[in-house]
Amino acid sequence: MNNPDTIPRPTALFEAIADSLKERILAHVLPPGAAIDECALARELGVSRTPVREAIKVLARDGLVRVAHRRPGHCTVTAWSQDDLAELLRFIEHLDSFPHADHDNPFAEELIQKLTDRLYLAVGPAFATADQDARRRLEHPASAVSLTAYFAWRRLEVARRTMADTSAA
Secondary structure, eight states: OOOGGGSOOOOOHHHHHHHHHHHHHHTTSSOTTOEEEHHHHHHHHTSOHHHHHHHHHHHHHTTSEEEOTTSTTEEEEOOOOHHHHHHHHHHHHHHHTSOOTTOSOTTHHHHHHHHHHHHHHHHOHHHHHHHHHHHHHHHSTTOOOOHHHHHHHHHHHHHHHHHHHHHHO
């Protein structure tokens, strides 16, 4: 008899829509501050508004979008101030510095991923790619990159990108 733990769970429609929107948001196809029209998105995807609304709730819970509760259907991609970004970076650095190999807290990795997604949204897809490459190098056993050097690089890159954004505005 098959083990029920090995049977893949089908993805609900709203989860698939949330994943698709998350990819668009993190790639800045939908940049910070962009409005998300539930009706237009539902038409584009060929679905009713209900799964779109549920997907937006998931993304709002993860901090990737903001919903104006007094204005039904009004949703925007989360935009981050420089202070918000600095605080987010400090928080991620603090969490990342704790060893999670013993898996005492099963939610730690998920929390770090959600916060990292917020950082990628705030800073942009080029930073996300460079950060993922740096993480892979850091995980390699023969890596000469230290965790301290990695965080120093990450802070410097975020500072460079936010300064470039403010000077361009």
